[in-house]
Amino acid sequence: MFGAGGGTSSYREAEETDLVLLWGSNARETHPIFFHHLLRGVRNGARLVAVDPRRTSSAEWADLWLGLDVGSDIALANAIAREIIHSGFADTEFIRRATTGYDEYASCVEAYTLERAEAETRVPASAIKEVAHAYGRADRAMICWTLGITEHHNAVDNVLALINLALLTGKVGRYGCGLNPLRGQNNVQGGGDMGAIPNRLPGFQDLEDPAKRAPFEKAWKASIPPKRGYHLSQMFESMDHGEMRAVYIVGENPARSEADQTRAVRLLGGLEHLVVQDIFLTQTAELAHVVLPAAAGWAESDGTVTSSERRVQRVRRALEPPAGARDDILIICDIARRLGHDWGNPTAEQVWDECRSLSPMHAGMSYARLDELGGIQWPCPDETHPGTQFLHGRLWQDPVEGPRAPFSVVENDPPVDTLTDEFPIRLTTGRRLDSFNTGVQTGAYSSPLREREALLLSPVDGARLGIVDGERVCASSRRGSIEVPVRFDATLRPGLAFLTLHFPDQVATNVLTIDATDPKSGTAEFKASAIRVDKIATVPTT
């Protein structure tokens, strides 16, 4: 947020807030740890508003569920903003002191009347007004989101629209208030923090800033390319152009997780050289020229992970990896050696201490302190610092310390894959409690919760199409077709269908999805495809 790539709040604050807007997140299933904190808040009296096209198991806990049409989030957010402004709930003092760009923002949202928002989101105007007033009046309120916001072609705009609401009402930088992207894994936050994104160095430092690069170049005795690299979607484009011909993949399964799977497999299969480092022989690994078996990060390696509340925590090796599988650090150091650089065989702690010497926000987090304090929330600049419970408290200092937080003008921009008579059903995708992404880590386990993967469809649509529960159908998008069994789900409204991507070998969901990608974040629009569902013609018996 405003230059810091992490949620602003701590989990504890969710227990003591007054209102949570859970926007595009089925945290009940996809972030169960956070959701337990949230439920404590609910038991303490907090109101919960769920914004989601589906009435998910999270939404079942909500005081109010707004079932907006897929991809109409900005219309909803801007209308909430307009209603807040018109009802006098905007924190004018905070806006004046701590933000920039309010006037342009206000004139932008002025066009988003409740009536227009109802037309674009299909959520009744009265409910939009109710949420605006609840958020505007609340002393403490948080907005939390997940991939329902970010797996869109305009992901960054969606996030900015939510940030705007917090700036408008002064609900960031205070205890119990904040803006929180909930991370889908125990260490998504840590991956970004360590620089595993194209434009950042460890510590979320801007790679294109020479002053930020310099300490790294000095420590590493090497020069760092001054321009950012490609993000994942750009890499595939580059493969498509024949420019990128060798790829080294660590712990990813793009052959199943990428939108438009047919294309992804074709491009990966066409590479001159593909190296995959993973704990299992994934579908991507099967395409590789070289497979490097790795130790499992959570049980067979030492190191740290960073949770959605920016808390760095230790993980410890509990098991020896199976024969032949090696720690990621050792594999990487061996490759470096083969390339002519001897980095030795550092321990996880030695790697971490190097990181601390280069990343100011991690500087105070020695292994000893991480043990002692049960993890530390960044930033933690020195070894006397307790860590930071919530970010951006500076915005409440007078005068504000550091740069002021900018409002952003964002307009509603519906999904790229439009609904037509030919493709009339909106398919959205998501995840379930019992499974994890493409199932590499969970598919091998059984779960009493797990049902056979199926296209979830409203019974109303089923009746209209003349299909019965459990029937195999042909689901097609503009990109491809799959055969899939249908399961009726009464929580889905007519015209809305749902698939997970947990069982790509049973149901190749990403054959249907579109790779329309947000140029700013590189995220594809997994949440909005247009599909049609057809009965499979039965072969007439003679």
Next chain:
Amino acid sequence: MDIRTSGGPPSAAEVAAVDVVLGPPESLWEGGERTPGDDHLAHGGHASRLKRHLLLPVLHGLQDEVGWISRGGLEYACRRLNVPPAEAFGVASFYDRFALDEQPPLTVAVCDDIACKCAGADDLCRELEAAVGPAGTAKRGAVWRRSPCLGLCERAPAARVERTGRGANHAEGRLAPASLDAVSAILGGASWQVDDVLPMPQPPNDRRLLRRIGIVDPESIDSYRAHGGYDALRRALELGPEGVIREVTEARLLGRGGAAFLTGRKWDAVARAPVRPHHLVCNADESEPGTFKDRVLMEGDPFAVIEAMTIAAIATGCEHGYLYVRTEYPLARKRIENAVARARDHGYLGGDVAGSGLAFDVEVRRGAGAYICGEETALFNSIEGRRGEPRNKPPFPVQVGLFGKPTLVNNVETLVNVLDILGDGGAAFAATGTPESTGTRLFCLSGHVRRPGVYEVPMGTTLRALIEQAGGLREGRSLRAVLLGGAAGSFVTESQLDVPLSFEGTRAIGATLGSGAVMVLDDTADLEAILLRIARFFRHESCGQCVPCRVGTKRQEEILQRLLAGPKPHRNGDVALLADIAQAMRDASICGLGQTAASAIQSAVIQLEVLHG
């Protein structure tokens, strides 16, 4: 709330039974049909979770109309109330009244508890077994079962009849005294009549709390007013809350539910509690075996109970009151519900009580066949729609009670005393009885006395005099023992008959007044069978929360069975083990049930020397 359903759709009858209680569902998300309004909006959360307290009324609705609670019916109730099915199942399976397997529509429950045993209930059950088959076996749409005390001890042996069905087809009644012919006829489809309160055995001039019973029309508020009804409320409004509490405190009224706490002090604590709102609960879950005085009060003078609740509410700042009555008392419930409705019609309940500008109303809640719900905190949980498990104390109900708010909980008899306290003044009230135990007390005489029934005598009257008032023993019989205070009480012997019946008098001989049950057993009584019945009762009624009680009541029954089966080499060891278990239950159970589950049996061992070879 995560509602995972798997029991298939509810039947039309189940939907109707639930909707009678809750009204029709407002949306798909509440269990209704999908409408376009459901596509993009749902309300729920806190507002829907606040309906949790309606779970027991809904389960009663299903039981009344459908006769049992199926998965489909339960899950529909869960969707309507936003309660997870597993949790609702835990509630439904806690209470004896709710059947989780399909049942025949007609049930006759034959009481085989202590007083009914004295009147031949065991013979009746044996005859029924021979004539219609074993208890619990359904035949031609009917079934008979054995039951713990039905609170009809003055007309033993007693039976309770219920036919389930839609609306008016649901019917409840009682058969007391019951006979083989009458029970067989009803099981065969004969109709039954609901008989009224029996005449009081004492003349009206000897009665204070009971003075209107048999004299007023219990269904007419005019009749009640013609006999002094609502004079006390008028007086209470003149005195104001502090004045009322002062009179009750001066009267030194002690609670009649069993714990004998100073009523005035309890009222004062609730009145002063800073947290709002305050709740009032009238505990009419009279389930102690051998106790039926509250039933007689509610059946014979229901307006008095409601008037007394109103006074208590005004004194302690409660706007909402609950009367929790055991499900085995359908006539009492009907009369109380009528009294509440009439009082509301006449402005004695509602937003402006008797023109005072104060608000108070009463909701009648029905128990579901769990003795433990007479314990005040278990009763709160039951009203809240949970398993009737007692809570730890402190915090006490006056601070954290029903729905977590300060709560005044009083027994029916305690409350009705307040009418006389206000009529005569607290000091005059205290002139009756003993200095420590003021006023009169209602005693439930049952067993081997000539004229069983509810007797009202001044505190301090001797047990001997009380038994004589009830006509004494039958000709030619001698006294074996008196069980004082019900199954949770203790046995007293012939030599202790001159004990004054006051809190301090009984305490002096190691006994208790308890709920006012006085079960007289002559030399024909099968004392061993009675002890086994008591042991079985506690084993069945233990809520299971505290291990010493859950396991101890079971072991107590087993050891008794072993001891009574015949001479055994380790007899003394078993007697000592019984005493050990009794001690563990007394020391380590959180509520009165576990603490008293061994008291009658231990007193029999000590006083009556029953197990001494």
